[in-house]
Each structure stands twice: as C-alpha cells, then as structure tokens.
Amino acid sequence: MVKIGILGGGSAGNSMVISTRNCTFAIDAGFSGRELRKRMAAVGIAPDELEAVLLTHEHTDHSKGCRVFCNSFALPLYASSGTATYLRNHDNLPERVVVFERDNTFELNELMIHPFAVRHDAVDPVGFSILTPDGVKIGVATDLGILDGNVERSVYDSDVLVLECNYCPEKLRNSNRPELTKRRIAGRNGHLENADAVNALEKLVTPRTKLVLFGHVSRECNDYDFVRSIGREKLDMMGRQDVVFDVILQDTPLGRFELAGESCTFCGADI
Ligand SMILES: [Zn+2]
Numbered sequence: 001m002v003k004i005g006i007l008g009g010g011s012a013g014n015s016m017v018i019s020t021r022n023c024t025f026a027i028d029a030g031f032s033g034r035e036l037r038k039r040m041a042a043v044g045i046a047p048d049e050l051e052a053v054l055l056t057h058e059h060t061d062h063s064k065g066c067r068v069f070c071n072s073f074a075l076p077l078y079a080s081s082g083t084a085t086y087l088r089n090h091d092n093l094p095e096r097v098v099v100f101e102r103d104n105t106f107e108l109n110e111l112m113i114h115p116f117a118v119r120h121d122a123v124d125p126v127g128f129s130i131l132t133p134d135g136v137k138i139g140v141a142t143d144l145g146i147l148d149g150n151v152e153r154s155v156y157d158s159d160v161l162v163l164e165c166n167y168c169p170e171k172l173r174n175s176n177r178p179e180l181t182k183r184r185i186a187g188r189n190g191h192l193e194n195a196d197a198v199n200a201l202e203k204l205v206t207p208r209t210k211l212v213l214f215g216h217v218s219r220e221c222n223d224y225d226f227v228r229s230i231g232r233e234k235l236d237m238m239g240r241q242d243v244v245f246d247v248i249l250q251d252t253p254l255g256r257f258e259l260a261g262e263s264c265t266f267c268g269a270d271i
C-alpha cells in the first residue's frame, strides 16, 4: 500500500508525505517545523517514520522548515546541486544533505526517484517522478511556467499525478499585484494557469491513473471550487469518473489517500 498525506499547498507553504512499503519521505518542507509536525499528525503519518525530505527548489514556500525539521529528526535533505548551494549560502541547509543532479535518476531505499528539470524562476528547480518496487508511479509537478516535453514525459502515465493549477489569468490581471509580479507569474518561468493544467490531463492521464490532485492553487488569483469543478469536468469528459480528484488547500491539510491494488481511498484529515 502507498499512503499519500497532503499537508498543504500554495504560495504560503507546500509539503506532502509519501509512505511506501520501503520508505517514508516528504516532498518539500514549506511550513515551519512546528506546523509540519501538526499537519503530519492530521494526516496520520508520524515525523519519526520519515527517512528523507526531497526538495523541489529553494523558494521559501517549499524550503521554510527544511533546516529545522531535518535537523530535529536527523533527516537527510535531498536537493539539486544548485538548490543546495543556494541554501548553504543562505544558512538554510540542514546538517545531512544528499545532492542530486537534475534529470539524473537516483535510488532511495529501493525507490527510483527521477528529479526532472522544470522551467521556474529558481536556481535549479525540479519536479519528481517516483517509482516504487511494486510499480506504483507518482508524478509531482508544481512551480513551473510551462509543461514542456521533459515534464510531460516524466509524469506521463502516473498512478498518482500532482499537478500545479495556479491561477486564473483574468483574476491575475485584475488583482492588485505589481505588474512585475503579474508578468513573473504568467511568464514561462512562473506558474501554470488553469487551462494549461486542465488540458494537460488529456495528455498525461492514462488507464493506469488512479488519483489526480491539483496543487499550488493561488488563493488571491484563483478559486478552489472553480478549480475543483473544471478538473472534475475534464476527467468526466474523458470518461474517467473512476479517477479520484481533489484540490490541495493552503490553510488545512487535505488528508491522506491510500492506494492498494487498483483502488484509491480518501481517508480525510484529523484536524
Ligand atoms: Zn511555490
């Protein structure tokens, strides 16, 4: 069985925990150490079960708690070489660090982890495609301006797909954010807009796919209910009523999903 605990996502903090037969680990630690512990308890996965934290990139909404949290549980932080250098220069690197190179697959307790390069305004950002020895594939692609061929190939045909669905272009235009910020978000190194995420489902979802989560949804420039409806509608139109679909929230952990055989069960959160 594979458990996926969604602790939260958005520009104020991102983290998820994955527990397989071989290894329990987190992807990103963008909340304070205390908040991470609280949110992990809510999804029923204890911090002392963790064996590693994988980091996508250095932005605070992903790295905020990584040093304190990794140090308090003596966990190694897995980061790309550019990200690790950046964190070292900013005094935010934990004691135990394992450096990887973008697009070079590595092994972690029998899991094959592929950190694929993404287009984002960070020094050395990646998404992750994870393959368990039981053949479960988990694709995580958030914080990316465009879905290029490298990303598509990496997360195509996943059992679990976590994809960014950041903003509604009209809401972004009408927001009172500075013009430069608007251009950054909408640019090729920014974030993925609703239509890109929804249309990508046609390319990425396959008969193997059991769970799709839209993440990193902007609270200011998007709407959770709207995102939930367009994602569900698209999957239904594709005849994929069987795929479990939800939207990752910022303020509360979404909960835990459990994959066993062909089934995916939502276990909620104990908030
Ligand atoms: Zn982010």
Ligand SMILES: [Zn+2]
Residues within 6 Å of the ligand: 057, 059, 120, 122, 143
């Ligand atoms: Zn970012």
